[in-house]
Amino acid sequence: MNSLILNVAELLRKPGTERAFQLESTIEALGIIEVRLPPGAVRVNVRLDVLSDGVVVAGTVHAIWKGxxxxxxxPVGGPFEVPVQEIYQSKVTNPDAFPLERDQLDLRPMVREALLLDTxxxxxxxxxxxxxxxxxxxxxNLTPCTCVAEVRDERWSALDTLRDESR
Ligand SMILES: [Zn+2]
Ligand SMILES: [Zn+2]
Structure with missing residues (x-):
């Protein structure tokens, strides 16, 4: 099952249309293997702007990271959010565009890229x-040690030695 693939055949017939989607997947379903991204939910909020030659996808990707x-x-970690903005084209003319094949808007490569680059x-x-x-x-944080003070003491004593020598 993957819910990050939208059939946009209908939308592509109506350039100028805007449509918002809230989608959900998981790190596992996205095939992401990255220690900083433990298995869990990935939420995607996007708005689609339908152009005459493609679809602009903009929104945010939410997941949990750890480190x-x-x-x-x-250990540290928690929820994080990555802004996304990409263009999808049936006939790719923009070098940055993702391909839109058989009217299927596959958001997985965009989401994968966003998560891996912005963890x-x-x-x-x-x-x-x-x-x-x-x-x-x-x-x-647990045991204050005296090392810093000792280093400073050594510096002072070095200074004292210098003073003594200059006399
Ligand atoms: Zn720390
Ligand atoms: Zn120490």
Whole structure:
């Protein structure tokens, strides 16, 4: 079953027509294999604008993503939304257009592309995530370590040494 294919034979006879659709599919049905896109629902809200030589599809694609905070590696994720705008043509004259074959508007390639290109990358779990300490490896959100202070102390002592030498 795939609900992202619309028969637009009727609409193609009426250039100038606008029609909105709310469609649903799943990551699995789209054949997407991507760790940041776990199996689950994909919702697609689009408006079709029928032209004399094709159909403009514009709207949004909604799905769930998951990942790891780039600073502390804790799991992050949630719903995300990708805006889409594409043209479909029966006779492809626009190099960016998707083919519209036998009056079947197949939104799957558009949705796949949108999701794969726009999945959030290198997220952080929260603005002030302290992450891991590069010196001792402690998760500084859980265990504040003293490494930063020690580094600063070393710098001060280096400065003191310089001062002593310049006397
Ligand atoms: Zn984090
Ligand atoms: Zn540390």
């Amino acid at each position: 790891e905070c780039r600073r502390c590696l804790s 959030p990358v290198a997220p952080i779990c929260r603005e002030d995530c302290a992450g891991f300490c590069p010196v001792c490896g402690a998760d500084r």
